[in-house]
Amino acid sequence: MTTPKFAPGPAGAALRGLPRTDRLVEAADQAGMVEKLGHGAVLEAVRAELDRHRAAVLAGDPCPSPEAIEAGLLDRLREDARGSLRPVVNATGVVIHTNLGRAPLSDDAIAAMGRAARGYTNLEYDLVAGERGDRYGHAEAPLCRLTGAEAAVAVNNNASAVMLALAALMDAPPDRSGGGEAGVRPLAAPGRGEAEPGLPEVIVSRGQLVEIGGGFRIPDVLRRSGAALVEVGTTNRTYLRDHEAAVGPRTRILLAVHRSNFRLSGFVHDTPLEELVDLGRRRALWVVDDLGSGTLLETAPFGLGIEPTVQERIRAGADLVCFSGDKLLGGPQSGILCGTREAIARVKRHPLMRALRVDKVTLAALSATLAHYERGEALEKVPVWRAIAAAPEALEARARGWLAVLGAAGAGCAVRPSRSAVGGGSLPEVTLPTSVLALPGPPDALAARLRRGEPPVVGRIEEDRVVLDPRTVLPAEDEALVAAVRAALAV
Template sequence: MDRSSAGALDAERQRLLRSLPAVSTLCQHPAVRPFVDELGERAVVPVIQEVLAATRQTILTTGQAGDVLTALLRELEQLARPRLEPVINATGVVIHTNLGRAPVSEEAAQAMADAARRYTALEIELETGRRGGRMAEISRLLSLLTGAEAGLAVNNNAAAVLLVLSTFCAGRAVLVSRSQAVEIGGGFRIPDVLRQSGARLVEVGTTNRTYVRDYEAAISEETAAILSVHWSNFRIIGFTHQPSLEELAELAHAHGLLLIEDVGSGALLDTAQFGLAHEPTVQEAIAAGADLVCFSGDKLLGGPQAGLIVGRRSLIERLERHPLARAIRADKTALAGLATTLRHYVRGEAMEKIPVWRMIAAPVAALEERCRNWAAELAASVDCSVVATEATVGGGSLPGETLPSVALAIPAVSLQARYGLGLEEFARRLRLGRPPVIGRVEDERLMLDARTVLPEQDRVLVTAIRRALGIT
């Protein structure tokens, strides 16, 4: 670049910098003023300053300014809009980790809201007026449902496993099959959790085949427990072998060791009745002789985020007394939602009340009928079709298993021809709507899977599609 060109560029940069509006001017802009009224100047002014600073840097770097007002409004909209607002999950993934895993039942949501807005009898016995334990109700319900002597809840399953290992295995060895020294999700690695707890990992067997004799050969005076970890988000197939829990329980107890089972998904119902592979249940783990069983509250259990531990009463009581238990305990809202969810199982109404099981149990014929109703309501607005597809359970449960489903398919060619909309832009508009709708793009079509859309969301979904098309 010659000197004259460089000089012209510098002059353009200076012109653009001088043209930037003042903070006070932007505060009074008609498009910005509603945000000032809603959020207050103390919140809006720093955002304006950040946008102006970023714009100045862009000018100095590239010689271009961009649209300051557009950038500012985008930032203010994100600030004003709740980050965790409810969305419609039309992806076909029932337990969608990125969408908050399992939605709770209406009754559980109400119980959580009631607990949040009012005082609760969290740690008081109403009959005597004395202080009581916050886990009494949860422990009783878990005992009734699983056959365990007692139970408790912490804030997630990773915490549950950490608490168990910290309480019973710190400074000692824990035997784990080499195939089970896994990363379960979100960087949660069994070897790391063992290390954090102070326990020492002793791997036994091989990646694909582990026998009881491998565990027995590794037992020493330093051994505290055998840890069994369910393959919740992957499979090893082919030339494989793993001992049964019954075999591990017999071995552990013969040597005075604990058998700890991380069953993961928290299934209390048999998934095979829905045409899926059988997911090990908590009841089966207890019946097989596991001393402590850890599992999630917000996967197949269908409740709020929680880590649940069930097992022998004496062991549960030791867990409750460990200092870590206070740091990771579940709060009153989670306990209220969890208790209501567990009562759905006690009453035999889980498939009618808990959204995860409502979705899994929904007949294909009912899904097709709903999809056809969507298509009929949208026929005048956009070309669409009802197609057979497959949904998944997701959330680290039943890897590779699918459920037959039905989806509304909106083709890219129709969106472009009728509205000049690209497929990605249409999907983006749906995501940014109120409520947001999350579908999936497949074969140049936007697919909205009916299995993960609850029937009471049908009308809202159709309205959201119309809005994304610009139809009011």
């Protein structure tokens, strides 16, 4: 409902004291805001500002002076001019922070994105043959070398990868030449002469029907891909015999799902992937492994427990392994499918592939990230792994360095031990030793001042104090962080 511009009595007199629209637009123009934001955006902001003050006056609040209204408007326009998507300093200690954009990219990946974005590229052009080329080949070769897969392709995230994998493998069974069991009826594509009508079926353990961030649920993905879900086993224990008993004439896929963001412990049993692969070979079924975050490096040496690597799952024989490119891989947002030539060929031919494919900039960043692994320099060059591998002594020294630079402005600050989280749905409940800079003062107000700074600094509240964890602060951000802390403490 539009706020009335005029009203009788004292409120009407107060409303007539509001500055004119053209005066505020002119003030914004003189401050350079029209040039930065455009006339339409400034006019919209002016009208919104005036509407806000009209509503407040009609509610009984006093009307600010025209000068105060103009100053408030310009403050808001300057904030808008910064843009809504802004760089922040991640001092939370959460290495893969979903709300802060997950994995920061390496310098090489950023440079590769710039080169790809700056002009034309051979995205789908074969420079040797002088004809149309394969856009998927840019990342496929290194993915195959690193994982041992026969073929690979990248899409826009792992949720897409899983959905595409299921949708692409529904129509027909794999070619298991010489395989199958005697007496098992060959599977027909749905709607193409199948004796028993109904949706094709995907078998998954009840203990793996997970929901991850953003409401992404495995049962929902199955429905969207055109499959019927068949749950087997119990929440905590599922055996091969449970999968075998559920195989029927409409079964197409055996799906394994990594419990990326929670743990089951105690009286627990999961069907090993190798056993699912054996069942898939015997019964002409696809085996799809949703590995979630995925990793190409062993995690145990860094105190993260034992996580299956993509290479291990490929060696186990899964037809497709799906994982994220922007979590433990440390690359751009993407979902990666690695597996057999037959399975990947079906994925590439599926109509959804065009809707879910990645662009040249993402492919450039992904290829540059994979190159770090091939050169054996991921621990030094990939920011996620550099943060994970950071030694506790180095982190303490860095936090103490911040405190020393703060000098007198850091009165009341202290360095103390704490724990960092990996985050991003990866390795739940796994933390790493760190040291943090604890700041004095009311934590909520101080955290808000840090977030409103330039650049914004996001920390965490621990034991009623704002703490800043050096594990996730990039090396080039130290000076900016110290300046932001000094400004926030000075208020």
